Amino acid sequence: MHEKRLTIPGQAREYAVSVGSGLFQNASVLLGTDVYSKVFVVTDEQVERLWLGKLRAGLPHVDGMISLPVGERAKSIENVQRIWSAMREAGCDRKSLVVILGGGVVGDMAAFAASTYMRGVAFAQVPTSLVAQVDSSVGGKAGFDFDGIKNLIGTFAQPAAVIIDTDTLETLPERELVAGFAEMFKHGLIRDAEYFTHLSQKPPKDYTAAQLADFIARSVRLKSEIVANDEREAGERKIVNFGHTVGHAVEALSWESREPLLHGEAVAIGMVVEAELSQFKGYLSAQDVQRIRQVLGAAGLPTAVPAYPIEKLFEKMAMDKKNERGKVLFTLLKRIGEAIYNETVSDDVLRRTLQGSMERAHAD
Numbered sequence: 001m002h003e004k005r006l007t008i009p010g011q012a013r014e015y016a017v018s019v020g021s022g023l024f025q026n027a028s029v030l031l032g033t034d035v036y037s038k039v040f041v042v043t044d045e046q047v048e049r050l051w052l053g054k055l056r057a058g059l060p061h062v063d064g065m066i067s068l069p070v071g072e073r074a075k076s077i078e079n080v081q082r083i084w085s086a087m088r089e090a091g092c093d094r095k096s097l098v099v100i101l102g103g104g105v106v107g108d109m110a111a112f113a114a115s116t117y118m119r120g121v122a123f124a125q126v127p128t129s130l131v132a133q134v135d136s137s138v139g140g141k142a143g144f145d146f147d148g149i150k151n152l153i154g155t156f157a158q159p160a161a162v163i164i165d166t167d168t169l170e171t172l173p174e175r176e177l178v179a180g181f182a183e184m185f186k187h188g189l190i191r192d193a194e195y196f197t198h199l200s201q202k203p204p205k206d207y208t209a210a211q212l213a214d215f216i217a218r219s220v221r222l223k224s225e226i227v228a229n230d231e232r233e234a235g236e237r238k239i240v241n242f243g244h245t246v247g248h249a250v251e252a253l254s255w256e257s258r259e260p261l262l263h264g265e266a267v268a269i270g271m272v273v274e275a276e277l278s279q280f281k282g283y284l285s286a287q288d289v290q291r292i293r294q295v296l297g298a299a300g301l302p303t304a305v306p307a308y309p310i311e312k313l314f315e316k317m318a319m320d321k322k323n324e325r326g327k328v329l330f331t332l333l334k335r336i337g338e339a340i341y342n343e344t345v346s347d348d349v350l351r352r353t354l355q356g357s358m359e360r361a362h363a364d
């Protein structure tokens, strides 16, 4: 068993993130399950098939579980209700532990269900996708999509523990692995230029399991440092939203198209557009923007906005949670490795940048 343990400072309490191979066999100990009255598992149908058995080997005592349909469409109020009902049927009380096994979809949604059930019970994140391992399992954002808008309803709720067993990446489809790299590139771009360079060396699938484990630990550390000072995103934490203003709008519109994008893919497109906006503001050089576009593209990520109606993109961006007093506020890059938040750009510049990106997609 190869393991790294990080202690994540939290305003309410600290929690441990364990990263390594073979951790599932030790799950009960890592989660400290004996202090809880009930253990309830939430997963999705795909991860259930691939990994529930392995987790159960290290977590023999489970009082109830629910397995939800796969995919972003499942991140809904209906499925939150199904979790609450299943918890009630399993007899969960306030001293229960909800163990969340899966990607960011069940991660966000079940954390919301747990943090509101009986005004909140403890939950542990056991992320199995790379996106969830490097990003969504740490930081305590919980919620679901509503009225076609990503994460419109949610809470902040910190996990009791996080177990990242890197063996799970063995079964992750390559497209999902690459999507996870988008969030890792983001961590480098906003906070750690050297990390961005490290991540740029090879295509994602060519890294060894040990290298991936090191990257995951580095991303978790970077994200947790940013979140620690600002759990509820009053200010500094907004930098983790780099790429997400445009990215969430693109992601939501892609669901209505014939080619839905993964979250990480939409974020990659968003990061390139927001890098271009950063250049327009005089922060990034043209070479830096070109480097970002080239590195993301070489990893296998899309870098140009699909041909969606610009007005629809504006409508989605108008609903972004970082906005204040009706103004769309961006996180931009001062340089590679440093971000700046609450930045505005004129509608005209935004429109021209989106248009330019779409034209580039056509030219490619």
Ligand SMILES: NC(=O)c1ccc[n+]([C@@H]2O[C@H](COP(=O)([O-])OP(=O)(O)OC[C@H]3O[C@@H](n4cnc5c(N)ncnc54)[C@H](O)[C@@H]3O)[C@@H](O)[C@H]2O)c1
Binding pocket: 044, 046, 047, 050, 070, 071, 072, 075, 102, 103, 104, 105, 106, 107, 108, 128, 129, 130, 131, 132, 135, 136, 137, 138, 139, 140, 141, 142, 150, 151, 168, 169, 170, 171, 172, 173, 176, 179, 183, 263, 264
């Ligand atoms: N809370 C946050 O801070 C935060 C950060 C980033 C992303 N998110 C959210 O996370 C979601 C995206 O996460 P995701 O990409 O993990 O999506 P996901 O949960 O849909 O997982 C992606 C797919 O991979 C499958 N899968 C997961 N682990 C697997 C494994 N080990 N082997 C094979 N298949 C596996 C899942 O069944 C699913 O089909 C979005 O809803 C996004 O908004 C939240």
Ligand SMILES: [Zn+2]
Binding pocket: 135, 183, 244, 263, 267
């Ligand atoms: Zn994201």
